[in-house]
Amino acid sequence: xxxILLTIFISLSFITCLRAQQKINYRKVPLVDSAVGFASFYSxxxxxxKTANGEIFSQSKMTCAHNTLPFGTQIRVTNLENEKxxxxxxxxxxxxxxxxxxxxxxxxxxxxxxxxxxxxxVRVEVIRASESQISxxx
Numbered sequence: 001x002x003x004i005l006l007t008i009f010i011s012l013s014f015i016t017c018l019r020a021q022q023k024i025n026y027r028k029v030p031l032v033d034s035a036v037g038f039a040s041f042y043s044x045x046x047x048x049x050k051t052a053n054g055e056i057f058s059q060s061k062m063t064c065a066h067n068t069l070p071f072g073t074q075i076r077v078t079n080l081e082n083e084k085x086x087x088x089x090x091x092x093x094x095x096x097x098x099x100x101x102x103x104x105x106x107x108x109x110x111x112x113x114x115x116x117x118x119x120x121x122v123r124v125e126v127i128r129a130s131e132s133q134i135s136x137x138x
Contacts, residue, residue, distance in 0.1 A: 034125040037101030039077060040118060041109035051092035058105070065092035065103040066124075074128035077102060079112040080121045086111045087127065 042065075046057045053071040055063075069075065069090045078085040086108045094103055101124055106115065114120040 034123060035101060036080070036121065036123050038099070038119050039102045039104055039109075039112075039114075039122040039124075040100050041104045041106055041115065044106075053091045055091050057092070060107050061105055062086060062088045062108055063091045063105055064088040064108065065094045066090045066101070067094050067096070067098075069126065070129070073126060075102070076125045076127050077104065077108065077112065078123045078125070079114055080123060082113060084112050 042057070042059065044059065047059060049057050051057050051063070052065070057063075064075070064077070066073075066075070071090055073090045074087055075090065076085050076087050086104075088102075088104060088108050092103070094100060100119070101122065104112070109115045112120070112122075
């Protein structure tokens with residue numbers, strides 16, 4: 001009986017460690033200069049709510065949600081169907097289960113001409129790192 005309980009305890013501990021490791025490693029993706037993936041845009045239900053960095057969300061701002069880039073990073077998002085691009089600032093995070101690369105405001109989606117489609121394939125390029133990424137001069 002003790003052996004069975006010990007086996008169950010070790011198995012549950014192992015599973016718990018694996019789950020914790022997945023959560024910890026999720027946002028520790030290395031910062032890359034560019035990536036290709038899918039973009040969507042915010043629903044109006046977020047208007048007036050706080051973003052992850054504490055700003056009040058507005059569809060008229062040129063901002064976005066991204067899961068690994070630091071807040072304040074400016075990125076160029078290019079619609080790969082028509083090569084139109086916008087420059088937006090990261091101020092929010094996507095849900096951790098969301099597989100999209102970036103979530104844009106309606107203003108940015110309109111500039112990229114994909115508002116009627118919902119999701120498009122994009123290229124995201126870092127054009128200006130946030131102040132926290134820039135090391136002070138020596």
